[in-house]
Amino acid sequence: MATKVTPRSEDYSRWYTDVVQMGDLADYAPVKGCMVIKPHGYALWENVKAGLDRRFKATGHVNAYFPLFIPLSFIQKEAAHVEGFSPELAIVTIGGGKQLEEPLVVRPTSETVIGHMYAKWIQSYRDLPVLINQWANVVRWEMRTRLFLRTMEFLWQEGHTAHATAEEAQEETLRMLNVYAEFAVEDAAIPVIAGRKSESERFAGAVTSYSIEAMMGDCKALQSGTSHFLGQNFARAFDIKYLDENNELQHVWTTSWGLSTRMVGAIVMVHGDDQGLVLPPKLAPVQLIIVPIWKSDSERAQVLEVVARVEATLRDEVRVHVDDRDEYSPGWKFNEWELRGVPLRLEIGPRDVERDQVTLARRDVPGREGKSGVPLSGLGEEVQEMLATIQADLYRRALDFLQANTYDPKDYAEFREAVSRGFAYSWWCGDADCEARIKEDTRATTRCVPLDQEPGRGKCIACGKDAVERAIFGRAY
């Protein structure tokens, strides 16, 4: 393996794959388009899972598991759904050496099987709402793949809920969108724009799709989580009905929402630098790496004794790891843990032992700045504070970057310039033709219509007609 990542400014895409691989997150698998998530990457994903799962439970959801194989006919029951997903299905036609009577689809998403089961389970308004989430893998036969951002198989969670009324389902859709936004901001330190997708960008089978959009380090957009209001489309296709209070048969209203391992790619691209990964403390598998330093065996024993004490005091509050390998020099270890994105490093050497202090270095602050002699007493509080500061600073920096690269172009010429460099936040008449023209012209698409915007009127940036909403435009992954 090379010893240094390709500089970000030189070749962003190579920088990304370098950081993912050298940061020990993932590796290419023998099957094209598939990847192996290595322990460090998986630990990061586990923390993403934990942060989301906690929020799902807090909003009344429960986990369940539905099968990987779905009868092909299920996918075909909802017209828009089949049209959207057909091109990327993996289909099993042989099982146990025999041709199957009906081919099985490897799930690309589970609306259909879950809809089928909901039809069985839901009889009465008393059965509603159903608030189920599943953690699973899905397969989509993608033409072009990229580690974490788009792989043939990926891990995600998909929530599927059924409600008695449209209002309730809509509320749920937005509630989960907000859960994603909150997670992104608070845990991943990634600022996001929550908004409604345009018709052309909407999920196959949805009435309305929403997403959180984030800006990567190259100013391109990454859809980082989606929430869909499915109306009664799947309820009708799968005959999910309930008897209401007036003894009348009604179709339920459903939602679905998902967030995938793509989020790991977002974390890499938003926070990483030329030294490698930079992980937000709340999600970092290791928050504090302790590197003991010694010259002789006697020093080694002395230092390690203090290290053991320090580790014991921090262990309960901080995810801490001691790198006491004898075969690597301290400098080597510094680089290694920087590549892996550990937010805070603690060095203890003979000099520190003598003075009852340690040295702390922040991953997000370049060079040797951020290092300081920190007394052993009160170290726990100091570490906690620094981790909190790093978390806050990472968010602040990402937010500044997003704002600095979001433009409000005055005319179409400025608009073209804006979307070649970042996001444009512009009036849009809502017409798909304008969207299509912009895409052809600039390669930028509507990312979303932000929910949080002042009501007002303006002129569509593309056609000049009256517009009542502004959209975020940008090039996307």
Added chain:
RNA sequence: CGGGGCGUGGCGCAGCUUGGCUAGCGCGCUACAAUGGGGUUGUAGAGGUCCCGGGUUCAAAUCCCGGCGCCCCGACCA
């Protein structure tokens, strides 16, 4: 599916144009010694179907034909 690049010890590559000694370099790996506060040296080692198949030739990593695979860039997509 279109465009580009690449396939040579574990990893990164050179060698190929102009065929020819025993296929080389860096990193990593093993052993020993010194070193240790920003990728530390030295010495000695281990490790190769040169992607696969065919052809040309006295001789192929190198030339010719065919295949396979991967990465990157576009269209499709979380």
